[in-house]
Amino acid sequence: MDDMLNTQGHVRLGSSAGQPLTRRDGILKVTGAAPYAADARPEGVLHAVTLAAGIARGRVARLNSAAAEAHPGVVKVYTPANTPALAVSPDEKIHPFVWRMEVLQDDRVRYAGQPIAMVVAETLEAATEAARLLAPDYEAEPHRVTLDDAEPFDTETTAFGRPANMTKGDLATARATSSRHVTTQVDTSAQYHNAMEPHAITAQWVGDRLEIDTPNQAIGLSKQTFSAFLGIAPEQILLRSPFIGGGFGSKAILYGAQLLTILAARDLERPVKLALRRDQVYGPTGHRAPxxxxxxxxxxxxxxxxxxxxxxxxxxxxxxxxxxxxxxxxxxxxxxxxxxxxxxxxxxxxxxxxxxxxxxxxxxxxxxxxxxxxxxxxxxxxxxxxxxxxxxxxxxxxxxxxxxxxxxxxxxxxxxxxxxxxxxxxxxxxxxxxxxxxxxxxxxxxxxxMFQAAAHATLRADGSAVVETSAADMGQGAWTALAQIAADGLGIDIDKVEFRSGHSDLPDAGVAGGSGHTATAGTALFNAGSDAVRQLADLATQDPASPLFGAGNAGVTARSGRLWRNDDDRSEAYEDILARAGLELIRGEGTGAREGExxxxxxxxxxxxxxxxxxxxxxxxxxxxxxxxxxxxxxxxxxxxxxxxxxxxxxxxxxxxxxxxxxxxxxxxxxxxxxxxxxxxxxxxxxxxxxxxxxxxxxxxxxxxxxxxxxxxxxxxxxxxxxxxxxxxxxxxxxxxxxxxxxx
Amino acid sequence: MTSTLNITINGAPHEIALDDPRATLLDVLRERLGLTGTKKGCDRGQCGACTVLIDGRRMNACLALALSHDWAEVTTIEGLAEGDTLHPVQQAFIAHDGFQCGYCTPGQIMSAVGLIAEGEAGLDPERVREGMSGNICRCAAYAGITDAVLEATRASGTRTEDERTDA
Incomplete structure (x- = not known):
């Protein structure tokens, strides 16, 4: 670490934060055991392959569905003619972070690479070949695909609803009185995230409960989006995303093929898996515009x-x-x-x-x-x-x-x-x-x-803890850094912290984006730990049998799994406080967000x-x-x-x-x-x-x-x-x- | 038509009744044998995420039709550690933070094992970087990867050109 400036006077939160710990998920990742969405193989899983549009604008005039359906192993071919309807039109802007998705609800082609059909088959090989056999005919219309020939429009807002224009001061006067100026023009190009893991989803319905494995940077928000378009309650959805094989923003926004796969799994009453091919990532999953x-x-x-x-x-x-x-x-x-x-x-x-x-x-x-x-x-x-x-x-x-x-x-x-x-x-x-x-x-x-996050921190009778928030680790190291913060919130060693994350049944950790995830989810975890410690301190300082009894005014400090009096050197271990109180556990709750203006x-x-x-x-x-x-x-x-x-x-x-x-x-x-x-x-x-x-x-x-x-x-x-x-x-x-x- | 594929994977012989000659080694590993540690990043031999050792050589499993490797010996990421003891390359990747999201990591590690066995790069960082450039890491953990390969090379006792000259 000789190229890291090791700063003097760095005040550590406690024993964990500030330490260059190796990744807690390191062994899983170097042994191939870390589960990514396309690794899921539920019993009876079918394989889905989408067909991407080969024109940029127009409509699909004909698809040779019969040829695809006749291919051995094909279970069903979805086209706009037979795809189940969504509960809400894809044109509906149910919240600002949903982009219009292509879910085969009409035969329009709006861009090259748009999904225009999906084949579901017993094997990946059969689905891949059958998608090719669909051999689409198009009615193409004139298209525009570059900055030079695109259609200008006026806008009040840019990304995420930010104001498009801002002026401060008197530009004309400033220019008239300046002694020199330069004018430069710089073009930047369209870029694609190209996370090493192409977008993927494995979906299965267990009764009326939907279970999906899909890499996702905004688990709570995505659960809401899925529920709205599918017409089911958010509680019916379980979204697992323990590992994201690179996101960079592309896995924060949902795309149509995810919903198509879920619809197919419901229709066919079998699990369905879809992994986009590398070329199919281009178009429907977002990009950096020129x-x-x-x-x-x-x-x-x-x-x-x-x-x-x-x-x-x-x-x-x-x-x-x-x-x-x-x-x-x-x-x-x-x-x-x-x-x-x-x-x-x-x-x-x-x-x-x-x-x-x-x-x-x-x-x-x-x-x-x-x-x-x-x-x-x-x-x-x-x-x-x-x-x-x-x-x-x-x-x-x-x-x-x-x-x-x-x-x-x-x-x-x-x-x-x-x-x-x-x-x-x-x-x-x-x-x-x-x-x-x-x-x-x-x-x-x-x-x-900062965004909005919630977390739980539960101290257990043996002095260990489980901390929970559905954070997203796309490589930035949430599994490790957030556990370090959580350990300090609880005042225990990180090796005693079990961290549960990447699962939609856990408290929502908000979006992993904007470089705000560690701050937001970390604050929630730290606050949850502090809440658990506060409850523990209340128990001990009010218990005459505790060495901490009566320390209320001077207070206590949590460190190394013990509460320490601030007025002398007496202390008591968490497990002893819990045991005397006859408690199996104490659970703290916390939130993370920026407060006020x-x-x-x-x-x-x-x-x-x-x-x-x-x-x-x-x-x-x-x-x-x-x-x-x-x-x-x-x-x-x-x-x-x-x-x-x-x-x-x-x-x-x-x-x-x-x-x-x-x-x-x-x-x-x-x-x-x-x-x-x-x-x-x-x-x-x-x-x-x-x-x-x-x-x-x-x-x-x-x-x-x-x-x-x-x-x-x-x-x-x-x-x-x-x-x-x-x-x-x-x-x-x-x-x-x-x-x-x-x-x- | 079903064909029989005899293949040894991580030391264990398999006789696989393969009902589809189109299946790649990568898809056989992942979808039929459940060895999902080997990853698919492009399916075109452009990214290296699916790198495995076939008869000791590093190869892209996505470009290998499974049936063309009848009687081959394949090592995948699952076959590298001995029980709970990680392979030196695996240990070095953890120690040097040679990964972030982890998706390219199995391919990087198998490629590194192959590179060290080839003995061409030795302890020259530039040759290590060149030799590992068939494996894309979009998180760009390249500094850690290079340091990990160098450390594992040292641990493996591979001697550099200089050392050979000196001896």
Whole structure:
């Protein structure tokens, strides 16, 4: 752990939080025993395979159902002609986090990749072949699939109902009085989450109770959504999601094939399993929409920003709305006294986009950091000096103070580690052999939301405990980090904590997204533990037979499975208190949420420095070094936090240099909907990536001081790589991913 | 038409009456034998999640028709540990946090076991990264994976080029 800054004076909650414990689910994962949804094999399970639309707009005129049904092993072929109706129309917006789903309720084709039929068979091989035999005929209509030809529309809101436009101050006056300005345009591409686990579901009805195994980032919310569309009570649904094979936002929103599988299981009275093929993930399961961002930065003669104007044009589907809120990345990062952010929507015949790791912030930060480097150059300043000069001491958008902001420390730590000092200001000054070498940087920022969570913590007669909340572990380490927090809430060793999670019968832990899950579910678990300890203390301090009797005024402290008097050194073990009270257990309850209106602006921050090597003849770019320092409040588990930050930074490499989903504009279909054509970073693409955490106490963000580390690593990084490419080549990237041919 | 597949998996011989010649080794392992530790990430040989050892060589089980491996010896992730004692590669993946969501992990570990046996990468981090680049980890736990492979290589006693030269 020599690349983690081990901060001095870190106040631990107790024995567990703050420790780099290995993952509690590690043995399950390295032995292949961790159960994922497609691993379920209930007795008599049938296999479902969907057929994806091969046009982008029109209707399905004919399907050869007879050929598919005649294939040996096929049980049933579902088409719009025979698919059971949903209890609620798929056009109904039952809550803001449900996207319109394709559940074979009509014969329209709204995007390529949309499911247009589903075959259920005794074997996967039979279902796969029969789906092919359906050989659809279409009545195709003219389609639009790119930002350039899509239909513009006005919008009041972007993703999650955020206001589309915001203005602070007088832009016209600021522009008229500025001494210089730069205008930049940056395009970002459509990207797909490509979690290693393709979306899957195994569904079975046990009487009138539905049991589903499906990876899900929002278990409580999804149970409600399923219940509404199926017309059954939420209590009739059991959703298991102990392990999510990568989510990144794509498994927070439900998609039609899940409901189709459930309908088939009810219709056929047998369990049905469906796992999308990799190519079938493209279209119906959300993606990061492309953006075209234009920024104008006005400055005074010292290089101080006097106005920042950030506009985003982005794409959504023809039938639903999710607009990437990229311009909002400019709200709170740099000290702009005058600020305008705007968004414009366009509609195309594509699947509805959705949240993808750092939605809004990732493309917004990419464009903003390119613009900042261009502005630094216009001001004649080093990129880091320019950012320090324009450091926001209060949040420009809200005017509020930051709850904590160790960004200056991040700059210093990462710049020092990288060796930024002495960087030549002009491009094309450094070489390594025949390769051009460049250095660039970017600032990272991500908000710290909290959602709603509930938890139980039960102390048992033997001094052990069971803690419960239906959290979602998609790799961030909820099984471990949340147990660490729960152990501290109870004042016992983590080895005595049994953690039950990923199951819809447990108290709801809210959504695993927005980098807010550890803060939210962790707060609920900590509070539940504290509630159990409080009950235990009441028992002991009122019991004349306890050494804690009468300690009420001075109080007691929970530590190492015992309650300790604060006024002397006497203590009593939990199990002894419970035994004398004749209790088998004591159960505490807790919730986690942000209370009241925020009084501070709350963000994690970071600084990322990149070195690239560019082949001057071929334009190929390699990221040879990437160093980030991040201030993200209290770090519960430094090992897991480092992995999250490194993962986010490597996502930045993908976004900067590789990831781009392309449509064939003639057919409207995807060109590269597989892992051979859609490139994501592999091991050799990330030779030297370092993540440093900088100490940060935050008394306002929540009682535990937790911010979040899941998404911030993507921000800052993309721009840093783009700026390093400029430094190597003198070419300012106008789009991500950067294409080699633009550099030669 | 039913065919007979004789195959040894994790040391245990199986005689499987296979009713469908289209079945891949991956789907036979997962759907017919219940060995679900081997994962399907792409079904096209592009991601490495299904990596197993076939006669000691690492291969993508999704690209292998089961019947084309009659009489083969297959090792899957379930066959690596000895009882409760983890294989050194498994231990190293835990120690170095060489995974996050865990879905690519069985394939990564089998690939690492194969790579170490090949002896081509040794203790050169760049060659380890190259040798492990057929296994995609979308969580990007690559630093931990590389460190884990290097540690397990050291533990296995594989000598580097330098050491061989020195000796």
């Amino acid at each position: 953006t075209r961002q234009t920024l104008r930065i006005d400055m005074d003669d010292m290089g101080r920003i006097t106005a920042l104007d950030h506009d985003t044009i982005t794409l959504t589907s023809s039938f639903d709305q999710f607009l990437e809120s990229a311009s909002n990345a400019s709200h709170s990062l740099y000290a702009a006294p005058v600020l305008r952010t705007t968004h414009h929507g366009r509609r195309a015949d594509v699947g509805t986009p959705g949240p993808m790791r750092a939605p809004g912030e990732a493309p917004g930060s990419a464009a903003l950091e390119i613009a900042m480097d261009e502005a630094a150059r216009a001001a004649g300043l080093d990129p880091l000096d320019f950012r320090l000069l324009n450091h926001a001491d209060t949040d420009p958008a809200s005017g509020m103070s930051f709850s904590s902001k160790a960004l200056r420390e991040c700059y210093a730590e990462a710049a020092g580690r990288f060796g930024w000092a002495g960087r030549p200001q002009e491009p094309r000054q450094m070489r390594e052999g025949r390769l051009l070498k460049g250095w660039g940087m970017g600032t990272a920022q991500f908000p710290c939301p 925020p009084t501070h602006a709350m963000f994690s921050h970071g600084a990322v420095f990149a070195e690239v090597l560019v082949d001057p003849d071929l334009g190929q770019v390699r990221v040879s070094r990437l160093i980030g320092a991040f201030a993200a409040g209290r770090i519960i588990n430094p090992a897991l936090a480092r992995s999250q930050l490194l993962g986010g930074m490597i996502w930045g490499i993908g976004m900067a240099l590789q990831e781009e989903a392309l449509h064939d504009t003639r057919s409207g279909r995807f060109v590269n909907n597989d892992l051979a054509g859609y490139h994501v970073p592999v091991n050799a693409d990330a030779p030297m990536v370092e993540a440093i955490t900088v100490h940060e106490d935050d008394p306002f963000v929540n009682a535990l001081g937790i911010k979040g580390v899941g998404e911030i690593g993507v921000t800052g990084t993309v721009g840093a790589i783009g700026n390093a490419v400029w430094h190597a080549t003198g070419v300012r990237p106008g789009r991500f991913p950067i294409h080699p041919e633009t550099l030669i």
